[in-house]
Amino acid sequence: MADISEQLQQQVRSAVDSRRPLSIHARKTKSFYGHPVEGTPLDVSGHNGILHYEPTELVITARAGTPLPVIEQTLAEEGQMLAFEPPHFGEAATLGGTIACNLSGPRRAYAGAARDFVLGCKLINGQGEILQFGGEVMKNVAGYDVSRLMAGALGTLGVLLEVSLKVLPRAESEQTVVLETSDAEAIERMNGWARKPLPITATCYDGASLYVRLAGTQSTIRAARKVIGGEEMPPTRTWWNKLKEQQHAFFSSSKPLWRLSLASNTPPIKLDGKWLYEWGGAQRWLVSEEPAERIRRAVEKVDGHATLYRGAGNIEVFHPLPEAMMKVQRNLKQAFDPERIFNPGRMYKQI
Amino acid sequence: MSTTAKQSTASTTREILIRRFKALLPAEQVLSSAEDLHPYECDGLSAYRKLPLAVVLPDTIEQVQKIVELCAELDVPVVARGAGTGLSGGALPHDQGVLLSLARFNRILQVDPQQRVARVQPGVRNLAISEAAAPFGLYYAPDPSSQIACSIGGNVAENAGGVHCLKYGLTVHNIQQLKVVTIDGELLTIGGSGLDAAGYDLLALMTGSEGMLGVIVEVTVKLLPKPERAQVILAAFDDVVNAGQAVGNIISAGIIPAGLEMMDKLAIQAAEDFVHAGYPVGAAAILLCELDGTNEEVSAHVYQVREILNQSGATEVRTADSEAERMNFWKGRKAAFPAVGRISPDYYCMDGTIPRKHLPEVLRKMADMSKEYDLPVANVFHAGDGNLHPLILYDANKPGELERTEEFGGKILELCVEVGGTITGEHGVGMEKINQMCVQFDALELTQFHAIKNALDPKGLLNPGKAVPTLHRCAEFGAMHVHHGELPFPELDRF
Known part of the structure; x- marks a missing residue:
């Protein structure tokens, strides 16, 4: 102190x-x-x-x-x-x-x-x-x-x-459920749930499984599980913690890690690499060796932006800004x- | 320059302006006769009135760009106005400037239930957004009490709040993208369709900037699913301190109510006389606590909150069992301002925020000041987030009473700052609280605000003279913001 x-x-x-x-x-x-x-x-x-x-x-x-x-x-x-x-x-x-x-x-x-x-x-x-x-x-x-x-x-x-x-x-209790889905279906489900008053506090799709964290009173979670379905995961604080700290296996690659921020209901984007979705689909991690240009063009098309979260080389980390916007920032x-x-x-x- | 010379320059500017505006816009979109200008002379704070040189009513973004470019070219101030319901004089015209009304920007461009956003023009009314979203089970959360009339552009400019802020946040938490015309006439897109954008957070900077940094021409708001259930509890107390304590106890129990409102004796009485909501007249204070969420969650919380209220010394606790009863409980609170308007020729609504723990002290000091100034005060209070709305009752027809009211109001705001709060929770500084800005901020901080203003509007043409006082004004006002034990504004002469 x-x-x-x-x-x-x-x-x-x-x-x-x-x-x-x-x-x-x-x-x-x-x-x-x-x-x-x-x-x-x-x-x-x-x-x-x-x-x-x-x-x-x-x-x-x-x-x-x-x-x-x-x-x-x-x-x-x-x-x-x-x-x-x-x-x-x-x-x-x-x-x-x-x-x-x-x-x-x-x-x-x-x-x-x-x-x-x-x-x-x-x-x-x-x-x-x-x-x-x-x-x-x-x-x-x-x-x-x-x-x-x-x-x-x-x-x-x-x-x-x-x-x-x-x-x-903090919520009284938490529970995580897992569902097996395709990527397009994962996006659809996450967005569908977001239109309903459900006690969801986190979502993640790793390419095969969709993880959904619920929080609230036990009776609230029980009721929400009836809507969401899926299998219950064992106590999961460490799982979500590993995800947020990027200790999940997905993040272990040495290739460039991109963070795409876009509308949550954007359909899967066709770029080569490994994907992991969070935030109901609004944050998408991409491990890819695609050229920065290509990634940025693709994300601009859907009105989002891309950050080179971890990676080397002479590449702009944050998404380039239009000149009028850059002037205001300067x-x-x-x-x-x-x-x-x-x-x-x-x-x-x-x- | 002599007065006559000044006047003639002004009238020339006015003539040139009107001629050039008429070349840009259809004739009916340019108002310049005194008769046509009068409806725009004030906003919701009617104590301040001014006539602009002209009023323009564009209905396309291109027109707004051209209007702003022209004003920049001729060095003419521009004041943007939405519905004009603001309570701090933010849309008060500039007597040497143009009033830019966005009333014609009243279209809902898109409601996207998949993405849970609505893209709307700035003149769209707050409540109209929720109405358009309702068929999809969605709504727009911030609900200032003027929501029937106030427009979303003004909500963004003032960072409007409402009764549900503790749980659902202010305007700044509920918007996703803005389109703004800068003083250069450039159209900037701020924010994006994702949850964040690259670069500095201009969305935050623009929200609550009171028309000083740009003209908002489009707003994309976030929509939320309507809660499955909402239930309201009314509790009466024979001591305001107990009511304040109860608020803290509810929050300590880990419950964030959707709304948590308090009214004092005078406000209860006025509301009850007006709308007959069945309020416990004679109570020193009532609390209205609304809980929303899933069915199960609300059931659990209603039970818990009732217990807490009883343990906190409530003399009566009622739960609304039907939607009709819920609306009835709220009716008195929502009618509190007009109700006070019935018992006094005029009233003046204040808007300070305090850390809640200081409530008893602030209420006691306000009661003392009320005696000193010989003006009654009714208190309506967003108790959950510490936002006070003291209503000072006065009669503008009695000589000196408005001045006394303003002075009393100013003292209340200074008291809010003294206990660690702020002079405005949701109404904005505008013209009204510009002197109290000198109490809340020191010269260096105000200078930083001016630098921000200068970054976006170097000529100072967007809503000049509002929100951030000049250092000279502060020196004249004589506000004593003693910072690090130094006298404020030592560089300035004392008047």
């Missing part, structure tokens, strides 16, 4: 003065995500600790360097959780990195993404100023929503110091970080 915000602010100020870029990091569990950054390291991991946690207010505020397991353990003791079920990619994962990457797990399609749970933040902007936005209340429309803008900005707009998140109670970068010292190029080379 330590407050090193002044020290961080000092480092940012001297980087601004010398116009030398900074590479923001904590425990580097997500350094694979995005392009590498050349810059003086700015280590946020020393800035840690839970500042407020009010179970009855459904809010937690912690410093950016606070380890994610510490936060999740604290919440679990009160029967609560981070409802976006963030992947850790290593025990050392921190809150700041999770929010900066806007990473969400299996529950995302049914509860919301990391950005949906962000209520407020404190940050250092590119002029070395410490600013605070949002707060610890659910409803707050004073000023532009800077806190949510930070989610997924990969540290290119500011150094996150503190984040306030909405938390939710202007926003300029508004927060006029000297371009925060993680330049991590997301796009222009920002």
Whole structure:
């Protein structure tokens, strides 16, 4: 538990003065995500600790360097959780990195993404100023929503110091059922269920089996099982955990791993490789050596976008943006970080 | 420049504008006579009124692009307006600007039950979306109390809420894609058909930006399946503190109600006199707790919540056993504002949010201020998410009473900030709370907001003067946001 915000602010100020870029990091569990950054390291991991946690207010505020397991353990003791079920990619994962990457797990399609749970933040902007936005209340429309803008900005707009998140109670019980289906049928089923008020909290199709996680009271789960059918799986927290941490066998390939984000009911896309569907069909993982161009063209046709999640080579990690959109993004970068010292190029080379 | 010279420049700009607009749009879509402009002089906050130079009523995106381009060329401010039901003066016209009405953008373009989205034009009414989705068993979750009249474009601009936010979120959680015309006349598609988009989260930035960053011309909203069952419980308390405690106890038990509303004695009385919902008149507070979900879940939760309410000191707990009774329980709450309107010539609705634990303290201080300002207050409260709607009762015809009301309202908002809350939960800053922004944010934060504005609208032509105060305004207002123990705005002269 330590407050090193002044020290961080000092480092940012001297980087601004010398116009030398900074590479923001904590425990580097997500350094694979995005392009590498050349810059003086700015280590946020020393800035840690839970500042407020009010179970009855459904809010937690912690410093950016606070380890994610510490936060999740604290919440679990009160029967609560981070409802976006963030992947850790290593025990050392921190809150700041999770929010900066806007990473969400299996529950995302049914509860919301990391950005949906962000209520407020404190940050250092590119002029070395410490600013605070949002707060610890659910409803707050004073000023532009800077806190949510930070989610997924990969540290290119500011150094996150503190984040306030909405938390939710854990369900009384959980159960997973498995059905054997084809890919097209899996998509149809997941979308069909989503049109009904069913207590589904995760779905995954691995090419042969469709996994469905139900949560709620035991009577609710029993009733839902009658609609969904399938076979019950043994206690499954570890199975979903392995999936979210990409320890499932699907992710063991050394070939490039693509993440396609598209409308959940998009029929199977014809690209060579291995597929795994999540989020009711809205997130599709593709292990493939198809050229990036081809993958991106295919996903654009269905109005989605593709991220090179893990892979090497001189390929844009994030989906290229139309020029008018890139202009807005560059202007926003300029508004927060006029000297371009925060993680330049991590997301796009222009920002 | 002398006053006369200023006026003549303005009238020239006006004439040029109107001439050029008439070249872009059919004559009936350009309004410029005083008579035609009057209906647009204010939004739902009628205490502020201004006439724009002209009102334009485009009905295609291309027309909006051309209108905005022309305004940019002539340096004329543009204020976008939907249904004009906003409560913070966000759509108040600019007296040297154009009012861009999106009333003709009233078509539902597509309801896609497979993908569970509706693509609609910004002038479509909030409730019309749920009505169009109903045949598919779907609905649009955010339900501001003005949902019969308010339009979705305005909902996005204000990040509108409603009574179901604790469980279903605000507008920002329930939209998937926006089409926005920038000040350059460019059409930007923000978001996408998936659950996320590449680049910065402009969907979040645009939502609640009060027309300051772009003109929304199309909205794709998410639709949810209608819950299998919804049931509401009404509980009466003889002490507001117990009612507040009960809210915390329900949430601690791991239950997230679909709606959790509180009304105080004056609001209960006014509502009961108006709609005869059978509310327990004389109670210090009532709670309305709506539970929804699967049949089994609702049964379990109704039982649990009744127990909790009884243990929290409720003097009476009733469960609506039929849909008719449920609607009746809600009738009083939904009619609370007009009900208060019946017992007072005017009322002023506030919109602060506080961490719920501070409710007793905030209510006590508000009661003290009510005595001090000699103005009664009725409280209606989205208790689940801490969003307060104190209604200050006043009479605009009594000299000085509106000014006293505004000052009292401002103090309530400052109190919300003091306990760690915010000056606006769902109505927006607009014109109304612009001074209180100086209390909630310091000079550096406001400067960052201006930089964001500048990134998207460098000439400052989109809804200028709203939502984010200039530092000079804050210095004039004299707000004391003491940050890190330093005096605010040391760089500015004191007026």
